[in-house]
Amino acid sequence: xxxxxxxxxxxxxxxxxxxxxxxxxxxxxxxxxxxxxxxxxxxxxxxxxxxxxxxxxxxxxxxxxxxxxxxxxxxxxxxxxxxxxxxxxxxxxxxxxxxxxxxxxxxxxxxxxxxxxxxxxxxxxxxxxxxxxxxxxxxxxxxxxxxxxxxxxxxxxxxxxxxxxxxxxxxxxxxxxxxxxxxxxxxxxxxxxxxxxxxxxxxxxxxxxxxxxxxxxxxxxxxxxxxxxxxxxxxxxxxxxxxxxxxxxxxxxxxxxxxxxxxxxxxxxxxxxxxxxxxxxxxxxxxxxxxxxxxxxxxxxxxxxxxxxxxxxxxxxxxx
Amino acid sequence: xxxxxxxxxxxxxxxxxxxxxxxxxxxxxxxxxxxxxxxxxxxxxxxxxxxxxxxxxxxxxxxxxxxxxxxxxxxxxxxxxxxxxxxxxxxxxxxxxxxxxxxxxxxxxxxxxxxxxxxxxxxxxxxxxxxxxxxxxxxxxxxxxxxxxxxxxxxxxxxxxxxxxxxxxxxxxxxxxxxxxxxxxxxxxxxxxxxxxxxxxxxxxxxxxxxxxxxxxxxxxxxxxxxxxxxxxxxxxxxxxxxxxxxxxxxxxxxxxxxxxxxxxxxxxxxxxxxxxxxxxxxxxxxxxxxxxxxxxxxxxxxxxxxxxxxxxxxxxxxx
Numbered sequence: 033x034x035x036x037x038x039x040x041x042x043x044x045x046x047x048x049x050x051x052x053x054x055x056x057x058x059x060x061x062x063x064x065x066x067x068x069x070x071x072x073x074x075x076x077x078x079x080x081x082x083x084x085x086x087x088x089x090x091x092x093x094x095x096x097x098x099x100x101x102x103x104x105x106x107x108x109x110x111x112x113x114x115x116x117x118x119x120x121x122x123x124x125x126x127x128x129x130x131x132x133x134x135x136x137x138x139x140x141x142x143x144x145x146x147x148x149x150x151x152x153x154x155x156x157x158x159x160x161x162x163x164x165x166x167x168x169x170x171x172x173x174x175x176x177x178x179x180x181x182x183x184x185x186x187x188x189x190x191x192x193x194x195x196x197x198x199x200x201x202x203x204x205x206x207x208x209x210x211x212x213x214x215x216x217x218x219x220x221x222x223x224x225x226x227x228x229x230x231x232x233x234x235x236x237x238x239x240x241x242x243x244x245x246x247x248x249x250x251x252x253x254x255x256x257x258x259x260x261x262x263x264x265x266x267x268x269x270x271x272x273x274x275x276x277x278x279x280x281x282x283x284x285x286x287x288x289x290x291x292x293x294x295x296x297x298x299x300x301x302x303x304x305x306x307x308x309x310x311x312x313x314x315x316x317x318x319x320x321x322x323x324x325x326x327x328x329x330x331x332x333x334x335x336x337x338x339x340x341x342x343x344x345x346x347x348x349x350x351x352x
Numbered sequence: 353x354x355x356x357x358x359x360x361x362x363x364x365x366x367x368x369x370x371x372x373x374x375x376x377x378x379x380x381x382x383x384x385x386x387x388x389x390x391x392x393x394x395x396x397x398x399x400x401x402x403x404x405x406x407x408x409x410x411x412x413x414x415x416x417x418x419x420x421x422x423x424x425x426x427x428x429x430x431x432x433x434x435x436x437x438x439x440x441x442x443x444x445x446x447x448x449x450x451x452x453x454x455x456x457x458x459x460x461x462x463x464x465x466x467x468x469x470x471x472x473x474x475x476x477x478x479x480x481x482x483x484x485x486x487x488x489x490x491x492x493x494x495x496x497x498x499x500x501x502x503x504x505x506x507x508x509x510x511x512x513x514x515x516x517x518x519x520x521x522x523x524x525x526x527x528x529x530x531x532x533x534x535x536x537x538x539x540x541x542x543x544x545x546x547x548x549x550x551x552x553x554x555x556x557x558x559x560x561x562x563x564x565x566x567x568x569x570x571x572x573x574x575x576x577x578x579x580x581x582x583x584x585x586x587x588x589x590x591x592x593x594x595x596x597x598x599x600x601x602x603x604x605x606x607x608x609x610x611x612x613x614x615x616x617x618x619x620x621x622x623x624x625x626x627x628x629x630x631x632x633x634x635x636x637x638x639x640x641x642x643x644x645x646x647x648x649x650x651x652x653x654x655x656x657x658x659x660x661x662x663x664x665x666x667x668x669x670x671x672x
Contacts, residue, residue, distance in 0.1 A: 235652070246655040252652065324648065328648040331571040335567060336556070339558070
């Protein structure tokens with residue numbers, strides 16, 4: 033039985049904890065911040081294409097903070113699974129998880145978007161194994177304690193670090209889980225989506241179908257994807273070229289899907305800008321790759337971020 | 353006494369007709385489309401930094417269409433002054449003014465933004481003099497029959513065509529009117545403003561102060577201005593380089609000014625995209641100038657245009 037601490041139980045994390053518990057080989061302690069009280073009381077209502085409808089589902093334990101996930105009489109955590117958003121200018125994941133790490137034992141698994149997210153973990157816990165995973169699940173929280181998962185869960189996972197890596201892996205029930213030997217390539221492939229659809233939909237305040245129908249798919253999205261591809265290629269990890277057309281034409285034009293960054297913008301929440309676009313742009317600069325479209329989008333998103341923060345500050349002043 | 357037909361009596365045109373009438377040397381017949389009935393009945397209420405407050409002011413005549421501006425018993429029009437927006441994909445100015453043109457006599461004066469706006473007029477009326485002017489006035493219509501003019505009227509005017517050009521000019525009262533000998537340069541200079549502030553404020557839905565405060569002035573606005581400058585330079589008409597910093601830092605950061613394109617967007621009206629950005633981009637392509645920021649902004653504005661038209665179409669369907 034694997035003792036697992038899962039940090040950040042939102043759309044991605046809750047389904048991950050459900051998959052882990054359903055495997056029969058894991059006990060999950062889930063750390064929930066904003067939704068702790070309601071989930072402690074009522075559990076999650078899950079509506080999932082993979083797992084059906086569940087009412088009031090809870091993992092083994094829910095706790096309100098990482099500190100509260102420390103149970104001195106229990107065995108140490110075998111895995112810490114991080115499914116928070118990647119917001120390096122808001123908090124540091126490596127510091128966040130320190131209380132639940134047993135050096136040399138606990139394996140850190142980052143199920144998160146973006147580039148270079150494993151670097152601070154490896155720096156902080158050189159004796160720990162670090163794995164990262166990218167999730168193509170489109171699950172979202174809804175209302176106070178509901179999780180909607182309309183699309184199949186596809187997880188690509190890979191170790192970044194081999195020292196002491198346990199070779200057995202928790203069996204994944206009802207989830208397509210691919211063990212990849214080229215995580216950088218898989219991450220760049222995910223960035224072809226996250227760095228373009230997410231960013232353009234947010235700047236334009238358009239859902240995926242609107243972006244595609246507006247003409248922007250051909251004039252903005254695909255050029256931006258090729259820029260991301262050019263960085264990936266210069267970095268030595270190009271995804272297959274066909275992925276660009278596949279992503280650009282996969283969803284129908286009446287698709288009302290709002291990418292996670294646009295949802296964060298809609299709700300005035302922090303956006304995952306740095307790992308999804310800032311880090312690839314740093315790489316582009318180092319490698320001398322021209323990325324005019326992505327560069328403009330990045331500056332526009334920083335302006336949007338400025339405005340979101342302004343509005344938040346004004347609300348505080350008016351509320352005080 | 354000059355007999356003048358002014359087409360498009362909005363913020364710019366109404367102040368122009370007021371200046372012309374105040375000179376004592378012009379009788380203005382103003383063509384108003386949407387506001388004809390109210391202005392016919394009540395006149396304009398004008399609140400102007402140059403002309404003070406006027407209640408119920410009307411030019412010599414107001415008419416609801418260009419056809420209605422034809423008075424067969426009157427002398428021909430000496431000048432047709434066009435102050436409509438430049439929307440080549442909605443109407444053709446050259447066709448619009450045909451009823452009021454007396455070939456070989458009427459001088460056409462375009463007080464409008466954009467590049468290459470004189471070309472179709474010269475093609476259609478080779479015997480007429482064509483002048484164009486750029487206006488730095490920030491006047492706007494407000495409510496049903498009010499004109500607000502918070503900033504001074506600065507007009508730069510120049511002939512595009514010398515055949516039969518009358519050298520006397522209507523004296524301008526209370527308006528700084530500069531007669532330039534390099535209209536292309538003056539137009540490019542105006543584009544340094546219109547092609548950047550207008551377009552970025554519209555894409556970002558920010559007023560001038562927000563754009564400046566958000567950090568976007570340095571990361572997006574000034575680079576876009578330098579791109580516009582590079583096209584102007586390649587075209588042989590560079591404005592003075594100092595204009596870029598002058599424009600970028602002229603207005604205070606708490607300035608709530610919404611450029612005309614943003615106001616058009618706010619009200620679901622057509623935007624002057626083609627003459628302000630489309631034509632400069634065509635020129636950039638011909639001249640081999642790299643304009644990545646302006647190019648991205650143009651594609652984003654076409655997406656916004658698509659959405660405005662979608663929403664209009666939906667309203668029609670729902671209203672029917």
